[in-house]
Amino acid sequence: MASPKKKLQGLVAATITPMTEHGEINFSVIGRYVDYLVEEQGVKNVFVNGTTGEGLSLSISERCRVAEEWVTKGRNKLDQIVIHVGALSLKESQELAQHAAEIGADGIAVIAPFFLKPWNKDALINFLKEVAAAAPALPFYYYHIPALTGVKIRAEELLDGIQDKIPSFQGLKFSDTDLLDFGQCVDQNRQRQFAFLFGVDEQLLSALVMGATGAVGSTYNYLGKKTKQMLEAFERKDFSSALSHQFCIQRFINFVVKLGFGVSQTKAIMTLVSGIPMGPPRLPLQKASREFTDNAEAKLKSLDFLSCTDLKGGDMEACS
C-alpha cells in the first residue's frame, strides 16, 4: 500500500501552466513560480496539470514535461507535488501515472473520463483501479468535479469500499458544492486516514466544519496567505475571525464571478498579483479582457489583497 511521507493537508495550489503569447508552455518561469508560492503565499503543496493547469488541453508529452519541471524546481522547497493524470484514454492515463512515479512525484489524481463516460460506480472504479495500478507505490486521489466531467456518481458512493479495489487510495479532491455528499464522505470514513481536500475556495470554511483536511484551489496561488489566516483562525476556534476572512475572500470571488471567471481570468489575476507572466490560455479558452483585469485589480486593491499607493482610505473596503 502506498504510504505518503505525510498526509496531504492544508492548502494546495492548483497550478497554472504558464504560456508564451504564442501558446507554447513557458517552462522558464516555473522556478520563480515555486519560490513565489513558498515565500509570498506560504503555500508548499501543488496540484499540477489539473483544471487550472489546463491539463486536458496539453499534449501527453507537454504534461510530462510540466510535471518534470515542477518536480525538479520544487525539490527541497515544496512539501508535496501531486500530478493530475486523468485522461480520456486509459492508456494515456496509465502512461502519465507511470511517468509521475518515475520522476518522484508525491501522488497522482484522476478525474472521471468525460466523453465516453462511466455510468455507474463499478465502471468508474474499474477505470481508476487500472490507472492506480500503473503507479502502485504512489498515493492515489480521486478528483471529483461533476460540473465539468458530467459524471454525477456521488463521491460518498464511490468511496464505499474503495481501498479494497484501490489499495493506494489516499483521498478525495472534492470540487463540488454538495456539502451533503462531502460531509457523508467524511462521516462514513472516520476510521480511515483519508485526505479530504475541498475544491470550492469560496466555501472552504463550510467544508472545514464538515471535516475537510485541506483544500486544492486556483485562488491559493494568489490568496494563499489570506486563506491561511482563515485556516489558522479556524484551528484556534476563533470562528468569528475565520468567518470574516471567508467573507472577505468571497467578496473578491463574487465580484470576479459576476464578471465571468475561469482559467483565463485566473491567469490574468496571477500575472497581476505575482508579477510572473502566466500568458494567455490555450484555445478554445480566450484571453481575459483588459477590462476584466482592470476591474479585478481595483477590487484586489480595495480589499487590500494587492499593495497599492493610489487608493485613498475612503476607497478601501473594511476587511479584517
Ligand SMILES: CC(=O)N[C@@H]([C@@H](O)[C@H](O)[C@H](O)CO)[C@@H](O)CC(=O)C(=O)O
Ligand atoms: C471549477 C474550478 O476551476 N474550480 C477550482 C476552484 O479553485 C475555483 O477556481 C474557485 O473555487 C473559484 O470559484 C478548483 O477546484 C480547480 C482545481 O482544483 C484544479 O485546477 O484542479
